[in-house]
Amino acid sequence: NAGVMQNPRHLVRRRGQEARLRCSPMKGHSHVYWYRQLPEEGLKFMVYLQKENIIDESGMPKERFSAEFPKEGPSILRIQQVVRGDSAAYFCASSPFGSRTDTQYFGPGTRLTVL
Amino acid sequence: LAKTTQPISMDSYEGQEVNITCSHNNIATNDYITWYQQFPSQGPRFIIQGYKTKVTNEVASLFIPADRKSSTLSLPRVSLSDTAVYYCLVGEGTGTASKLTFGTGTRLQVTL
Numbered sequence: 001n002a003g004v005m006q007n008p009r010h011l012v013r014r015r016g017q018e019a020r021l022r023c024s025p026m027k028g029h030s031h032v033y034w035y036r037q038l039p040e041e042g043l044k045f046m047v048y049l050q051k052e053n054i055i056d057e058s059g060m061p062k063e064r065f066s067a068e069f070p071k072e073g074p075s076i077l078r079i080q081q082v083v084r085g086d087s088a089a090y091f092c093a094s095s096p097f098g099s100r101t102d103t104q105y106f107g108p109g110t111r112l113t114v115l
Numbered sequence: 116l117a118k119t120t121q122p123i124s125m126d127s128y129e130g131q132e133v134n135i136t137c138s139h140n141n142i143a144t145n146d147y148i149t150w151y152q153q154f155p156s157q158g159p160r161f162i163i164q165g166y167k168t169k170v171t172n173e174v175a176s177l178f179i180p181a182d183r184k185s186s187t188l189s190l191p192r193v194s195l196s197d198t199a200v201y202y203c204l205v206g207e208g209t210g211t212a213s214k215l216t217f218g219t220g221t222r223l224q225v226t227l
Contacts, residue, residue, distance in 0.1 A: 004158075033215070043159065043202065045215040058214050091158050100215055101147040101206055106158030 002027065004094050004107035005074075012113045019079040019086070021110045025094030031055075032075040033104060034067055037089045048100055049075060056100065082114045119205055124222040133190045133225075137203035137218045140184040146206030148179060148186045153200045153220075162188065162201075198225045 005024040013019050025032050034046040045059040049069040060067065064082075069075040079086055089111050093104035119139045127133045139148070147166050151159035163170060165177040165186070176189040190197060203218040 035217075042220045043217040045217070048215065056215070093158075099147075101149060101164075101204070103149065103161050103164055104204075105161065106151075108158050109156075 004092060004105050006090075006092055006107035006110050008110060009108060010111050010113070012115065013082050014115050015083055016081050019082050019112055021077040021079075021090050021092075021112070023075040023077070023092035023094075023107060025075070025092075026096075026105055029094035029096045029105070031095045031097070031102075032069050033093045033095075033100075034075075034077050035091045035093070037091065037109075039088070043091065046077075079112075082112075084114050087112055087114045119203065119207060119216045119218040121201075121203065121218040121221045123219070124224065126224050126226070127193050129194055129225055129227055130192050133193050133197075133223060135188045135190075135201050135221045135223070136185055137188070137205075138185050139203065139205045139207065139216075139218070141207045142183050143206035143208060148177070148183070149204045150175070150177065150186075150188045151202045151204060152197075153202065159202060193223070193225045195225050195227070198223060 007022050030051050032049045035043045037043050047060050047067045048056040052071050064080045066078045089109045091109045093106045095102040095104050121137050147164050149164040150162045152162050153159045163175045163177045167179050170177045178187040200220045200222050202220050207216045
């Protein structure tokens with residue numbers, strides 16, 4: 001049973017470009033969470049999704065960031081017009097049930113570097 | 116919203132018991148408290164979860180007082196491989212202001 005998969009593991013973008021981060025949850029899991037971790041800092045909640053629904057996006061920046069979890073395929077975190085401050089590790093996690101504090105299983109992360 | 120706070124760092128010798136406390140005085144009523152371990156350049160790894168009183172598994176214990184405003188992760192006999200950052204995760208606040216929040220993290224250093 002494969003764990004949570006994230007790709008790419010490392011992503012380099014120039015300022016103004018778009019970044020797309022993908023997350024494939026564990027088999028049988030229908031809930032996905034995205035977190036951001038700035039260098040030498042803790043994890044900050046961004047968004048919580050169920051298939052085809054955004055449940056809680058209270059941690060998402062109001063502009064340039066969006067997330068989706070389609071019926072088929074991975075969850076996507078999209079950052080438009082990236083800036084240097086977006087450089088961070090982005091982790092996704094999945095859980096099998098609907099309670100937001102159910103046990104979450106984390107992927108290895110995508111490290112985004114904005115030049 | 117009140118911040119979910121932890122001690123920044125702790126040091127321990129191998130074989131000792133380590134207790135790490137997380138203060139979450141604005142925890143949401145129905146949410147569980149979960150603890151994770153994170154090694155450098157890796158995603159967090161689940162350790163233990165509880166709602167109230169005491170929970171024990173093969174690697175740790177979790178103590179939660181009746182008011183649930185704090186929780187303590189107990190690692191019984193640490194080894195060098197337990198050197199990592201430990202985070203609590205709770206839901207904070209109520210209603211539409213409620214938010215999933217990681218604690219500030221505790222960096223545990225285990226030495227011989």
